[in-house]
Amino acid sequence: MLKFRGGVHPPEHKEETEHKSVEALPLPPRVWVPMSQHIGAPAQPVVEKGTTVRTGTVIGEPQGRVSVPVHAPLSGTVAEVAERPHPLSGSRVLTVVIDSDGRDTPDASIAERPTEGLSPASLIEAIRAAGVVGMGGATFPTYFKLSPPREKPIDTLIINGCECEPFLTADHRLMLEAPAEIVEGTGFIARALGVERVVIAIEDNKPDAIETMSRAAAGTGFVVRCLRTRYPQGAEKQLIKACLGREVPSGGLPMDVRCVVHNVGTAVAVRDAVRFNRPLFERITTVTGPAVAEPKNLRVRVGTPLRALIDFCGGYRGEPAKLVVGGPLMGIAVAADDAPVLKGTSGVLVLDARSAARLEDRDCIRCGACVRACPMGLLPLRLSNHARARRFDAARRDHVLDCIECGCCAYACPAKIRLVHNIKFAKAEVLAREKRK
DSSP: OBBSSBBBBOOOOOTTTTOOOOOOOOOOOOOOOOOOOSSSSSSSEEETTTTEETTTTTEEESSSSSOOEEEOSEEEEEEEEEEEEEEEEEEEEEEEEEEESSSSOOOOOOOOOOOTTOOOOHHHHHHHHHBOOOOOTOOOBHHHTTTTOOOOOEEEEEEEEOOTTTTTTTTHHHHHHHHHHHHHHHHHHHHHHHHOEEEEEEEETTHHHHHHHHHHHHHOOEEEEEEOOBBBBTTHHHHHHHHHHHOTTTOGGGGGGTTTEEHHHHHHHHHHHHHHHOOOOOEEEEEEEESSSSSSEEEEEEEEEHHHHHHHTSBBBSSOOOOEESOOTEEEEESSSBBOTTTTTTTEEOOTTTTOOOOOOOOOOOHHHHHHOOOOOOOOOHHHHHHHTTHHHHHHHTGGGOOOOHHHHHHHHHHOOOHHHHHHHHHHHHHHHHHHH
């Protein structure tokens, strides 16, 4: 069985939604669309209050090399362009507020087109113009990953269908309900990269997805690989190690080992961008957790308030204690349910008081569980202690920037030390210092 070193296997908690088909959330009356929804420079608004927009109209132009445009998720009128707190970082970012006209009129540019003769450059430009980013949660601009430097040729494309984070089933349902679209988008990505070796990687807790994707990929030359279920199998470096036996060097990227990884959701977004010139303005999101009445998988528009998703799922069950965007291990808690859905919102996890119990941060008992669990081979407690003592140069020397923030160390720690919290603080300080230099 294909695998990587370290990792953990927490309870999966996927049974509430893994067998539920995706439902379309009704259009919200108003959306809040931040210009910063991707790694890199935020987009710059090109609309103002009173501007009439259609679904898919460009409302934000990219700024800089690592940036993508942002599009209107529905048709209507711009109600406001102002700085508002970002739902994940809390920093103030320009946000376009749109009132829906209820008609969902598509932009005139959205139309099917022939794809057979498109060059790699044309494919990449279509993907860039559609604002496609990594749909697994990382939100790195997809077009940028398809343009590696000449000195780093790519020989393998891995399509990530692992979805190893507990509770989340959006990718699982996508593989069951849109396998042909995934395969078609994968073909466009492979053409853009100029590679023939394509691996579609799926964990063995999704046998129905493995069977469905194998049938869809038959005759394409794409290989569907079954991987051992273990978190964080879906992390790029661990996925590459399990599938290819290649180890991304410290401080390196997948392209350093001739590989590129894309999520199954990204493949569908690429297919929509290339074949239909359809921008990325909606996604599939899992709404689940012990404090939501009826967990579901939903197709939602970017900018929709989280409360609209929860209400569609029957509202809260009891008193919610914490609202997490993403999964329980790598997700980020948000302050209120008026936060909008973003391009990278793979899940909305509603926790009750019991499941949201805070870590106690007791003294280390020197058991070594965090070291055994770390998939990157780091020393989590040592890095955490560096952070608490503000020894940031020492943290840098001990490879704090190689931490992928997966949460395995904190999950495995019997003393419940806030290891990831401290390590993220150290990483932020190291990066800020290097930026100042």
